[in-house]
Amino acid sequence: MTSFARAAAAENAGNLEEARTRYLDILRTEPQNPAALHRLGMVELRLGRPREAVILFQKSLAIAKDLEVYLDFGAAMAAMARWDAATTVYAAALRVAADSVDAQYGLALALHRQGRPQDAEPHYRKVLATHSHLGEVHNNLGVALQDLGRVAEAAAAHREAARLDPADAVAWSRLGVALHRLGRNAEAEAAFRKATGFAPLDAENWHNLTALLDAAGRPAEALAAGRRAVALDPSGARNWLALGNAAHAAERREEAWRAASAAIRLAPSDPAARNNLANALRELGRPQDAVAEYRAALDLQPDFAVAETNLALLLSSQRDAEGALAVLRALLARQPENGEAWRRLGGVLAEAFRPDAAVAVLRNAVAIAPGEPDGHTDLAMAAAMAGWSRVSADACRRVLRLVPDHAAALGQLVHQQRLLCDWRDLDGLEALLLHRVRAGAEGVSPFDVLSCASTLADQKSAASRWAAAKARGVTPVVRTAAAARDGRLRIGYLSADFREHAMGHLMVDALETHDRSRFAVTAYSTGIDDVSALRQRFQRGIERFVDLRRHTDADAARAIAADGIDILVDLTGFTTFSRTSILAARPAPVQVNWLGYPGTLGADYVDYIVADPTVIAPGEEGFFAERVVRLPDCYQPNDRRRAIAEATPTRAECGLPAEGFVFCCFNSAHKLTPVQFDGWSRILAAVPGSVLWLYAGAPQVAANLCREGEARGLDPGRLVFAKPVPHAEHLARHRLADLFLDTLPYNAHTTASDALWAGLPVLTLQGTTFAGRVAAGLLRAAGLPELIADGQEAYEAAAMGLARSPDRLRELRQRLARNRPICPLFDTPRFTRNLEAAYRAMWEIHRTGGAPRPITISADDGPDTATQEEGKVP
Template identity: 85%
Template sequence: MTSFARGVAAENAGRLEEARARYLDVLRTEPRNPAALHRLGVVELRLGNPRDAVVLFQKSLAIAKDLEVYLDFGAAMAGMARWDAAATVYAAALRVAPASADAHYGLAMALHRQGRPQDAEPHYRKVLAAFSHLGEVHNNLGVALQDLGRFAEAAAAHREAARIDPTDAASWSKLGVALHAIGQGAEAEAAFRNALGLAPQDADCWHNLSGLLDACGRPAEALAAGRLAVALDPGSARNWLALGNAAGAARRLEEAWRATSAAARLEPLSPAARNNLASALQELGRWREAVAEYRAALELQPDFPVAEINLAQALSGLREADGALTVLRALLARQPANGEAWRRLGSVLAEAVRPDAAVAVLRKAVALAPGEPDAQADLAMAAAMAGWSTQSADACRRVLRLVPGHAAALGQLVHQQRLLCDWRDLDGLEAQLLRQVRAGAEGVSPFDVLSCASTLADQQSAAARWAAAKARGALTATRPAATVAMAAAGDGRLRIGYLSSDFREHAMGHLMVDALETHDRSRFAVTAYSTGLDDGSALRQRFQRGIERFVDLRRHTDADAARTIAADGIDILVDLTGFTSFSRTSILAARPAPVQVNWLGYPGTLGAGYVDYIVADPTVIAPGEDGFFSERVVRLPDCYQPNDRRRAIAEATPTRRDCGLPEDGFVFCCFNSAYKLTPALFDGWARILAAVPGSVLWLYAGNRQVAVNLRREGEARGLDPHRLVFAQPLPHAEHLARHRLADLFLDTLPYNAHTTASDALWAGLPVLTRRGTTFAGRVAASLLRAGGLPELIVDGQEDYEAEAVALARSPGRLRDLRQRLALNRPVCPLFDTPRFTRHLEAAYRAMWDIHRAGGEPRPIAVTAEDAGGPASAMEGEGESA
């Protein structure tokens, strides 16, 4: 046997040192023996000397171009992760043996590892053309196809690998990844579970399953899978990131923060880890820490659009709109086609109360992604803020075409069509909206439900879901111990805080200013917390002068605002905005005061466990209805609504001609907002006008389209369009003065006149109302009772129409009503603000006494011994509905 043969035998037997010696013996006598050089190179490779092996392979190939040498040489390069060199060697092998499957496979792997999947693909396919039974090659081809974004083809490749070897967990796992990418969630889940049945300790597969379940909206299951992935491989940052995503979706915000923190510790130079950590901090309300982490991510990767958009959102949340706009404009300068950046820019502008600019920007976002419902929804909201109801309604319809069950868009569409008096398909839309509310749909603004034919149960249901959404992420704003001690040792006054966006020229501002000024400062320390615009109006200045402390919180985050209120030691925080424009309900969710109250701004329950009381009266919330209110009901003896005794009425009265009214004829009027008008109500008004020849109906129309639509509706009911007259906006004192030209105010239902009814009565104009079945539909009845005109309250539509016609035909009776109203005005409870404020203060004292005694909030009835006597508070058990 020759030395070479003995070397081969030793090599095959694993006696590598002996094989080396034998091959060296051959090379001493035959230094250019290519076979001996080749085999010695293989031995050196097996002995862990790849560099020596490479030299030997090169020498062998210099003598003879042999395929086997090329293949072993390529494997050596691959073993050293020298993928470029490996590719060169395998390419040379193919020049020697173009049909070599091994060379094609080696070249495919080397190219793939260099990030060249498009070049690797044809070589994988060459191998499979000759050896289609190789599952590993199908899998590698599938990975290359995934890298190329060709997920359907990738799924086919992995499926074939799994067919060839159904016991290969890797094939099933890779198939699951590809199926997930093409949206076949159920099939992907089945593939992952097959893989885990074969390899239950595969952390990567648990990671992939967690991501799939998270994407499918199954956060609890995603969380469980993510926890298993982390337990199996706690050193993997990607596993912690998956757990963080799942925990965030499951609203396990602390766990999400801990998981993303772990990922960032494991990979501190990972921009994705820092971005996800920032998002977790943001969800916890730790906005400034979130901003720092977003900036850290961007330092690691300056061109990181997701982090830039997130940073802008965080800055906007911190009320730093200028900083957010700077970030987004810089991103859009680089990526002018980034629709999400345009969308976020529009949102920031809207949040900064620049709706016109927001609409222009959001139109660009929609143009870039017309099939994106969120951009359309944002455009709808911005257009509504700008007062462009037609554009808002159009955008809502586009959202609903894209997502037919989009509850928020449906609610907004109903409201915008009401604002336009566009009733052509309104009944069907309202019925659809109420079905969604009753089915538990998320995202329906409770305010949009008030003006529908909704029940108290509907309103409570919508409010509860809205309030819960506002509470997400809110952190309790605990009163500092020093503040509590200072309050206990203070002046003995009860500290009342009023939270509102309407300390300005606004209907609510006109109602509440006198009551807030009239508080007994010897017993109550009053602070106004303003979250709205400073419009520079005389009314704004009056609030600032007339209230003991006026604190502007507009540029505070909700969390900072809550901390400010808590630090001030407020005992009772009263929300005057509710679910109306510019509300900041999340401040209440942080519980900055031990007692929290819903009053005046929103005629219904807030549905929130963090609001203790609602201020009402026996008319707006009747006995037996307490169960439909999440708050405990506080009933004042006269009316829940205050009024301003200093409300100015212009001395000069315009002429009827000035206002477009006929010189003669009865003038019915309704200055309510257009959204309170309904087709059924208008039917009744048409019948009233038909029964009173020469009469006209004077309506408020701040939007030109309202007049167009109502004239069309009038013609459809046989009305001469000239019998509808439209009033334009005027300064408040002048608006009150023009009430003198009308004869009777006709109220609306299901949403009554509120401030507009008070305005009419203050100006001396009788109001005819129909009592409704909800708080919003009973306010005018409450006002008329407190104003001494209860006979103008009716219960049915027929009675409403009959009474309107009877009054129009009875000038003497109408004159008597006006005279009574004029005589009542100085003395009636409706306009007796000091009396009202004493009743309100009695309610506050009762609330505080219950709290101080350690009791749970319970219903309160405030009574007065006589019309002007001192108020007392009586506690009682609430009645369930």
């Protein structure tokens, strides 16, 4: 046996020190022996002396350009992650042996590891040209193609690898990744499940499956896969991150927090982990801790747009609009084409009661991402808040083109077209909306359903789903007994409308008139301070006035609970700027729906609805989630101090003709319907020289109504449009009208009270829902029940008859003038005593441990008596 053979035998036997000694002995006598230099280099490498190995490889190659030396040298550089050196070595090998498959593959891997997939690709393909049976090479080619964004080609490469070896879990896993990126989720899931089947102990496969299931909206399955991944590899931060995402989607808040915390412990410098922990803390109701984690994420990665957006949204939800705006504006200064940031900025501005600015910002969002429905949805909402109905309607149409089954956009489109009196295709849209409501569609605002030809069942259905959504994720507050009680019942009124607003005008006198010896009254304002005289009157006239506008819903609920409120009365319902989630937190033991919303709130967290015998008829209680409380006269209060300007404008100043009968309807335009307008056109045709005086808040309303009039053969000159004026002046101009014509299915409410207070008779139709019966209740309480028509034909006949019977109309005016000081409609002290009797009855039921039940306040027995299902309660 030669000396070289003995050295090689020792090397092969693993006797490395002996082999090293023998190779050195050879080199002492043959210093230029390339084979000995090569093998000694391999021994030094195995002994952990890579520097010495590199020198020996280089010496060997300087003597003889041997392919095997190049391949071992390249492999040694790759093992040390010296990818640049490996690239140089493998390239040199190919100059020696251009057909070397090993050199081609080694060079491909080295280039790929350097982040040069475009350079690696041709070398992978050269290997496969002669060795297409190598599944590993197909897999690596697939990874390179994914890196290059050529995902469909990557999927084909991985699929070929899986075909060559159907048990190759790596191939199935990588195929799943590619298919997921292509949006072929069902195929991707099948591939991932193949991978987990062939390699059930590989955490990577379970991690991939978790991410897929989470993205597919299957949180329970994602949670199970994520738990398996962390069980197999608890040291992998990305597994905990995936589990946290799945737990977050499954609303497993504590588990999401624990997973995110584990990811932070393993990867404290990972900004994504910090962001996820912040998300979990936010969901756990720990907003200050969440803010700190978002800021920590941004300290680690200042250009982390997702964390910036999340931070801004949290600050906005905490009523820190300025902080949120600052974060988003800084983001947009860096990324002016970030459509999501523009959209979020618009949302913050809208939440801050700055809808005009929100509209301008959201126009940028939809210009950048015209195919994203959320931007158009937000634009529609902000434009509606700003009173720009045409812009809102256009945005809704865009949403529906992108997402045809978007029920919320459909409801808003119907409402905005009503506000514009744009009745083209409205019947079909309304029918579709009601069909969606009856099919259980989520997201339809109940208010949008009120003006449609909806039933009480429709209205309850929409309200119940809306109320449930508002309660989702809300944590009930813990109520504690107040430290000191003075024997009075504590009533809290929650409203966004303690200001110059229709509801404000209705309720101010009643709230001022409460018996302070028996009731402690607090107004909780969630709306803007418009610095109006009416706002100041509320602040002066109510015992306690608390501004909650900058409180979060949770903080507002805690504040109300801390005040020891016994009965919380919501005066806003589902109208603009409502804060229903405050009610969902149950800050008071008894909660009441009254005045602001003419229908059920559909919520199990609201106990009673205040009504009267007209607006909710006996036998209809099942259509209301609340227990019905019937006041004896009318559920609506009025203000005895409502000022009417002394000076009456001239007909010319109001655009009215010098002569002729003046019909008027000052209802909001959304209450007008094509059927109603048909009837009004017939009335005008039957009363020569008459005009119809309407309120048009937007120029488009007048234009659309004139067009509709012409279509019905009506001279547009017989339609007169009233401009906005201060409230006292608005009441004064009622003196120029002869008869107020009401609407259906949504009656005049405050506008009817205004007309009657100003001495103008109101002719109404009684509908089948709360919103369509209010005017009838007002007329009965005013002593004018004969002005309630029974059907459309009777309504039109009554209008024509009154226009032709000045004596009859004069008698109605005179009776209204006599009744005004004494009738129940305008007797606020009487109304308030009845309301207080209702509150006492509610509280007595609660105090004695009973469940809420219907209550009727009897006028015959006096306001201190309430009739219930189980008898009398003082």
